[in-house]
Amino acid sequence: GDSVTQMEGPVTLSEEAFLTINCTYTATGYPSLFWYVQYPGEGLQLLLKATKADDKGSNKGFEATYRKETTSFHLEKGSVQVSDSAVYFCALSASNFGNEKLTFGTGTRLTIIP
Amino acid sequence: NAGVTQTPKFQVLKTGQSMTLQCAQDMNHEYMSWYRQDPGMGLRLIHYSVGAGITDQGEVPNGYNVSRSTTEDFPLRLLSAAPSQTSVYFCASKGLAGAGEQYFGPGTRLTVT
Numbered sequence: 001g002d003s004v005t006q007m008e009g010p011v012t013l014s015e016e017a018f019l020t021i022n023c024t025y026t027a028t029g030y031p032s033l034f035w036y037v038q039y040p041g042e043g044l045q046l047l048l049k050a051t052k053a054d055d056k057g058s059n060k061g062f063e064a065t066y067r068k069e070t071t072s073f074h075l076e077k078g079s080v081q082v083s084d085s086a087v088y089f090c091a092l093s094a095s096n097f098g099n100e101k102l103t104f105g106t107g108t109r110l111t112i113i114p
Numbered sequence: 115n116a117g118v119t120q121t122p123k124f125q126v127l128k129t130g131q132s133m134t135l136q137c138a139q140d141m142n143h144e145y146m147s148w149y150r151q152d153p154g155m156g157l158r159l160i161h162y163s164v165g166a167g168i169t170d171q172g173e174v175p176n177g178y179n180v181s182r183s184t185t186e187d188f189p190l191r192l193l194s195a196a197p198s199q200t201s202v203y204f205c206a207s208k209g210l211a212g213a214g215e216q217y218f219g220p221g222t223r224l225t226v227t
Contacts, residue, residue, distance in 0.1 A: 042221075045218070102206075
């Protein structure tokens with residue numbers, strides 16, 4: 001079945017550091033790929049998405065490129081801020097006959113220190 | 115626009131008790147779903163619905179019931195709570211067209227003692 005493997009955390013970085021959170025996936029067909037972010041005490045919010053190979057999703061300085069050849073969707077940001085501290089989830093959706101199920105990775109907790 | 119709302123935010127149950135977690139959305143979305151979030155396991159799909167009167171099981175449906183009598187509401191029922199159901203529960207909704215965003219509620223933290 002479908003699965004998502006993402007970088008184990010927790011990850012701690014200094015403000016203005018470069019961030020990479022690795023994500024690889026296994027799926028049949030051509031899934032859509034997502035990064036969701038969960039701030040403390042809140043639900044999940046969509047951070048960015050890509051729906052086909054070589055698409056780049058971007059939002060709030062974060063970027064991820066859909067790489068079909070390596071089945072990857074790594075999250076990057078050039079200069080992190082304290083406000084980026086959150087849990088980040090990589091997910092895929094292989095929408096099938098109306099089941100819009102999201103398959104999630106285990107999440108990566110990111111802490112940014114000033 | 116309220117988006118997806120869930121009640122209650124917190125709940126403590128004793129083993130064997132029953133309760134209903136409420137979920138409502140005001141975006142006229144056809145698709146609604148329930149996930150549970152457990153440490154080290156990400157989110158796992160419990161049940162989902164593609165419209166009023168239509169529900170189906172996700173990957174961890176045992177111990178939970180759902181119904182969808184209106185487009186707006188999708189309650190999750192625990193018939194006889196067990197400690198293994200201690201978790202954070204999220205409801206989500208989405209329009210059926212395209213690879214659009216799923217909108218998540220703020221969650222219900224449930225503890226079963």
